[in-house]
Amino acid sequence: xxxxxxxxxxxxxxxxxLRELLGKTGARCAILADISGQLLAVEGRVKGxxxxxLAALIAGNVAATAEMARLxxxxxxxxxxxxxxxxxxxxxxxxxxxxxxxVVFSVQTQIGLxxxxxxxxxxxxxxxxxxxxSLVMVPGASTQTVPEDFAQTLADELDNFLKQE
Amino acid sequence: xxxxxKLREINLKIVYYGPALSGKTTNLEFIHAHTNPKMRGxxxxxxxxxxxxxxxxxxxxxxxxxxxxxxxxxxxxxxGQTYYLATRKVVLQGCDGVVFVADSQRERLxxxxxxxxxxxxxxxxxxxxxxxxxLIYQFNKCDLPNIVAPETLRAALQVDTTPYFIASATQxxxxxxxxxxxxxxxxxxxxxxx
Ligand SMILES: Nc1nc2c(ncn2[C@@H]2O[C@H](COP(=O)(O)OP(=O)(O)OP(=O)(O)O)[C@@H](O)[C@H]2O)c(=O)[nH]1
Ligand SMILES: [Mg+2]
Numbered sequence: 001x002x003x004x005x006x007x008x009x010x011x012x013x014x015x016x017x018l019r020e021l022l023g024k025t026g027a028r029c030a031i032l033a034d035i036s037g038q039l040l041a042v043e044g045r046v047k048g049x050x051x052x053x054l055a056a057l058i059a060g061n062v063a064a065t066a067e068m069a070r071l072x073x074x075x076x077x078x079x080x081x082x083x084x085x086x087x088x089x090x091x092x093x094x095x096x097x098x099x100x101x102x103v104v105f106s107v108q109t110q111i112g113l114x115x116x117x118x119x120x121x122x123x124x125x126x127x128x129x130x131x132x133x134s135l136v137m138v139p140g141a142s143t144q145t146v147p148e149d150f151a152q153t154l155a156d157e158l159d160n161f162l163k164q165e
Numbered sequence: 166x167x168x169x170x171k172l173r174e175i176n177l178k179i180v181y182y183g184p185a186l187s188g189k190t191t192n193l194e195f196i197h198a199h200t201n202p203k204m205r206g207x208x209x210x211x212x213x214x215x216x217x218x219x220x221x222x223x224x225x226x227x228x229x230x231x232x233x234x235x236x237x238x239x240x241x242x243x244x245g246q247t248y249y250l251a252t253r254k255v256v257l258q259g260c261d262g263v264v265f266v267a268d269s270q271r272e273r274l275x276x277x278x279x280x281x282x283x284x285x286x287x288x289x290x291x292x293x294x295x296x297x298x299x300l301i302y303q304f305n306k307c308d309l310p311n312i313v314a315p316e317t318l319r320a321a322l323q324v325d326t327t328p329y330f331i332a333s334a335t336q337x338x339x340x341x342x343x344x345x346x347x348x349x350x351x352x353x354x355x356x357x358x359x
Contacts, residue, residue: 037239
């Protein structure tokens, strides 16, 4: 099971990195996700944007191109993907082998700027990543734990929560 | 699995796996159509013009807070067509539990078995421990006339202690039972993980 734990301090640091990226580039929003499609953090203007679904699609996109890279005999994944639209561009960058940074920006925004600062943000995030991945492995490292009777309580209440309509 | 303490959320990924046309997408469509819209997101389907899954379907279910922690379940389906074999492994990445949707029709028996072997192979390639991964079987299309007995499917798929549900995804029987079973199995694992 892939296990990731983001403490509040982690989230704060990640969000700060994403905000700086947006501040320096004027991009619309930035999304940090993992390759299984889970959304770790998002910053910027995301009203009306389904970031959960976007994270799932981004991960699928990157995973598909990783397979293309493999077929072409590349030793590593493609590090950057770029999608060009009429109003928005989407810049996707790999952070190591497990995480992805997506930046959505207007076509008026300078691509070079986004590329540069996205790369810097990815480097910083990449340095932090081992902490999220290892937290659960180290006993006592996480100050917060899942309540002991979480699964039992969920089982007891599942019929109330999940009603067929 | 992702726990975000700032948002007090726990994200869990469940993958519907199975042979071509066994009814994986139909399961998600039924769940989407029959849950309170407040508890679910949009159903996103990456499919061909013929409605066959080319990459995956995606649906997020969000339950109310349990002991101050809000569980979110991300449901995915894989493409059953062997033509898209490579993408199955991609979708399995980081999964916390699997629903194996088998097709109960007699002529699909061999295909069910082959897909189960393929699931085990993909798990192994991804470094996933098959013994500990939550797995629920669903014997779908039970409404059709030419089906094999559940016992036959059980034996063929080597379902011994693993729970299974008999279902008709088009009619909706067994769909929620299957979903609840995998949710509970996955949630039980969360506890032993931390
Ligand atoms: N009679 C009957 N038909 C079903 C049932 N479940 C699904 N079907 C039908 O079987 C066909 C395939 O269903 P899908 O849900 O698209 O199958 P799938 O497993 O997602 O197929 P792929 O994406 O190609 O792997 C559709 O025509 C469904 O309506 C069932 O329980 N009974
Ligand atoms: Mg499908």
